[in-house]
Amino acid sequence: MRSYRANKIGSLDDLKIIEEDLPVPGPGQVRVRVRATALNFRDLALLTGIFPAPAKADVVPLSxxxxxxxxxxxxxxxxxxxDRVVSSFFPTWFGGAxxxxxxxxxxxxxxxxTEYKVVDAEALVAAPNTLSFAEAAALTCAGVTAWSALAGVRAGDIVLTQGTGGVSIFAVQLAKALGARVIATTSSAEKADRLRALGADEVIDYRADQDWGSTARAMTDRGIDRIVETGGATSLAQSIKAIAPSGQISLVGVLGGFAGSVDYKAMFFSFARFQTITTGSRRDLExxxxxxxxxxxxxxxxSTFIFEEARAAIEHLGRRQVFGKIVVQH
Known part of the structure; x- marks a missing residue:
């Protein structure tokens, strides 16, 4: 079988296809014929060495x-x-805290x-029959993260999403399916039209409106009930302006980086909850x-790439000009 391995972290030049022996499942294990993988910014961060945790030596990437x-x-x-299956992001976190x-x-x-992978059967979930392999692969990280970020959202709540990354787009779709009103932020008229087509009720151009947090709050009678915060330090101040008392800001990503200061007074008097989201467990995926x-x-x-084009897929992700998930078909 063929697998991609990176024998050195820091450059995609060291990500290469190699031939390996077909793995044999042991007790409690299964061998999966991998049909599709989906990319996350985390994968690029691991391969380039900027992820907080170091990559495994000679690693096969993607979760x-x-x-x-x-x-x-x-x-x-x-x-x-x-049986058709989907990988669970954390192979040993089945549920609970x-x-x-x-x-x-x-x-x-x-x-x-890789083309084939042996894992514990407990690390997998049955794939929905309604989805293709490419669509199902998108659920593992971005889908579950959005699902966890929206936990407890009810019909009639107001949800704010940021941008058009994988988690944010899932959050728009899931929030609408849960019966919420969705306000989305984005950076262009074209992306705004696509977000509306997915169900966003209102869209704010955050580049044209530097005070978009106040704008979002003014669209409501008391503020936003749930914010899926993907920007990090660069957007948190605006999220605090937008959040309703007793609302929740789900801290999902740091696309804008960790550097920055927090206005503790504004945070304190928002009377909101700030909850870090760590993807989710197998139960969440189920x-x-x-x-x-x-x-x-x-x-x-x-977009989709064939297996031999996986490096090009990762480079495409690095340009950050995407709307939805990038998938590698095996």
Whole structure:
């Protein structure tokens, strides 16, 4: 079989295809024929060495995958040969409260940018029959992160999303499916039209409106109930302006970086909750797949690349001119 491995972190030049022996599943394990993988900014950060945790030596990258069970080891009852499956982001976090140190693909374990992979059957979830492999692969990280960021949102709530990355687009789709009103921010008229087509009720151009937090709050009677905060230090001040008393700012990403100061007085008197989102557990992924199957939600795919073009796919992600998920088809 073929796998991508990066024998040196810091440059995509060291990401190469190599031939490897086909792995054999042991007790409790299955072998997955990987059909699609989806990219996240985390993958680029790991390969270039800017991720907070170091990548595994000689790593196979990527955490998000979908495929079909090709072989099963002894004592496996969770899946059978031919079942369609999705990878769970944390292979050993099945539910309950998150604990620091949970194993991650590309950090403690090789990831999914390979043709075949052996994993514990418990690290997988059944893929929704309503989705293609490419669409299902998008659920692992971005889909579950948006789902976790919106936990507790009810019909009639007001949700604010930021930008057009994978998590933000999922958040627009999921919030609308939950019955919420959605206000989205973006940087261009073209992206604004596409967000409206996905269901966003109002869109604010954050480049034209530097005080978009106040604008968003003025669109409501009391502020935003839930903000999916993906910008980090550069956007948090505006999120604090927009949030309603007892609302929640779900801290998802740091696309604008960690550097910056926080107005503690403004944060304190917002009377809001600030909740860091750590993707989600296998249980969260299972809940999401059921919701997707019931509602018919379709993940938005920005572009697809064949297996041999995986490096080009990662470079495309690095340019940050995407709308939806980038997928590698195996």
């Amino acid at each position: 998000d995958a979908a495929g079909e069970i090709e072989a099963v080891g002894s004592d496996v009852t969770r899946f059978a040969i031919g 998150f604990e620091a140190g949970a194993e991650q693909y590309s950090v403690e374990r090789d990831g999914w940018l 809940e999401l797949t059921r919701f997707v199957a019931r509602t018919g939600l379709k993940p938005v795919i920005d």
